[in-house]
Amino acid sequence: MALHLTWVFGFGLLGNIISCLVCLSPLPTFYQICKKKTSEGFQSIPYVIALFSAMLWLFYAIFKKDTILLITINSFAVFMAIGYIVVYLFYATKKDKILTFKLLLLFNVFGLGLVCVLTLFLTQGHERVQVLGWICMIFSLCVFVAPLFIARKVIKTKSVEFMPFSLSFFLTLSAFMWFFYGYLKKDQFVAIPNILGFIFGLLQMLLYMIYRNPKKVISEHVVDLEKLGPTICSEITIVIPKVNDSGNGFVEDQNAKGQAMEIMKAIDVVNKL
Numbered sequence: 001m002a003l004h005l006t007w008v009f010g011f012g013l014l015g016n017i018i019s020c021l022v023c024l025s026p027l028p029t030f031y032q033i034c035k036k037k038t039s040e041g042f043q044s045i046p047y048v049i050a051l052f053s054a055m056l057w058l059f060y061a062i063f064k065k066d067t068i069l070l071i072t073i074n075s076f077a078v079f080m081a082i083g084y085i086v087v088y089l090f091y092a093t094k095k096d097k098i099l100t101f102k103l104l105l106l107f108n109v110f111g112l113g114l115v116c117v118l119t120l121f122l123t124q125g126h127e128r129v130q131v132l133g134w135i136c137m138i139f140s141l142c143v144f145v146a147p148l149f150i151a152r153k154v155i156k157t158k159s160v161e162f163m164p165f166s167l168s169f170f171l172t173l174s175a176f177m178w179f180f181y182g183y184l185k186k187d188q189f190v191a192i193p194n195i196l197g198f199i200f201g202l203l204q205m206l207l208y209m210i211y212r213n214p215k216k217v218i219s220e221h222v223v224d225l226e227k228l229g230p231t232i233c234s235e236i237t238i239v240i241p242k243v244n245d246s247g248n249g250f251v252e253d254q255n256a257k258g259q260a261m262e263i264m265k266a267i268d269v270v271n272k273l
Helices: 002-024 027-036 045-063 068-091 094-122 125-145 147-157 165-184 188-211 225-233 254-272
Strands: 239-241 250-252
Touching: 002 068, 002 165, 027 068, 045 068, 045 094, 045 125, 068 094, 094 125, 125 147, 125 188, 147 188, 165 188
Parallel strands: none
Antiparallel strands: 239 250
């Protein structure tokens, strides 16, 4: 029994440490935002979703017994997500601010408020924990499916620009730790979503290994004028950007064409000597 609890605590502690690193991974992004004083090009929805997810799990952990490790990591995640959103709003454009506030109202006010009201007033005891567990598990499964869109983009563009290996690695490792924590603790709501998270994490790393060195094919078409000769060269039309009387953007440059033909004839004479 003591050994079993030690394993549970060990996986939970490692899960906390790795998940903290995942929570800290956006710091370079926000350093760039602060440095450039603009959040243009970045979206707030990942951080709004992260805040909603962490608050759901925190609410679940409060009613579940012996879940101090879930409480610690999700409290930290809530704190970091709020910090990221505040910085984002400070440098965001008016349009992005309005969108972010709408997302916050939808997920973190209306969505979380509805979950709290329904579970607090319509359920109690073990039933409340079960309902909250199912809600958390379903939402986590939806979140873990999100990387499929990134994977699709990687396959389509054959570029891993938007899928850093370090983030994929730590997310996979985090899913591995939390799966065993949930499995040993007999908490299906923690274990099941992380199976999917682990599989998708491995998929992302596999795609990274495949597309990390994209082959750039550069087509070069070199025309050897000497081999073309004056006959072929006479068929080449040399144009310059100039508006003619008819309004066309390009006109044939007869002088350049004549000079090219003379050069080709000279080369042809030299070759015959």
